Amino acid sequence: MEFQPPDLPFARFLGITWFTDGSDFCAKLPFCPMLIGNPLLPALHGGVSATLLQITAQAALVESGNGSASQPPRLIDFTVDYLRRGQPEDSYAKARITRAGRRFASVSVTMWQADPDTPIAAAHGHFALVVGS
Amino acid sequence: MGMTSSSFEDGTVPPDQADHIHVAQSFITRLPFAAALQMQLVDLGSAYAVMEMPVLPQFLDANGRLHEGALSALMDTCAGTAVVAHESRPLGTATLDLRLDFISAPMQGRVRTVAQCDALCADVAFVSVQATDLMTGALVAKANGSFAVEYGAQGQGFLDAMLQQKGQG
8 A cells, every 4th residue: 555644653552554445545443452441331432432533534634645644634623423332342434525625624534343334433523734843 | 720629728638529539530540541541530529520641652643742532532531520520420421422622732741631511401411621731731622522421220329339339349
């Protein structure tokens, strides 16, 4: 794969990997016990879902030529809808760029587990494309 | 920001509340992802929680700043803790949605989040959270979320359950 996603220490810490599904660019988060937020249910931590969604949205922008792996677009705001409990299993996410202008971009992203048609979280965020130092 | 709103004027913490902070902290330590991010509860009041997290190298983004995802996790946890500290004694809570604004992330030191459950009505809690850089005092991020609230059958709250468990343990 030619495309280099941004190299983020926090993405490596969680274990996020990338793959392509046809022409779609997707993220995979293999399950590991550290990702549990509530051990009684058990359920993934909401912050894990938020992170996967944010990183996928950012990588999708870089993949489409906005910013670079070393200077990726900066997240301005992010809204996460938690739709279903995150099960202790592998998770996936895919982003759709609503609009990328000169300075700002708007991105929607969904996350699923066993079934791509059953999202467990959906999010929408804004990025600044001109990254200051 | 009322950091010490739940303490006595001389700075000491009321005994009941010290127990609550202690049991809530030990519960948070048992949440694997909260433990992995080294989250710490530093204050707990009525519908109010204060938490901190270190800015460690493995939590950074491509530019060497605290990643928004790590911050999101801390703000979500702090908000949920403020919900179970509500006077109506919820047994548990789950995030319905969270909207976060990212202002300026720190490169080192610690971040502190202050969460306030502003309203709780018809089993839904509305929470606001602010994150600050503990070294500079700068505003790092702010968030607003809605949370589903669950109550126990006997009206026993989360903190009551934790205290009871501690007594038995």
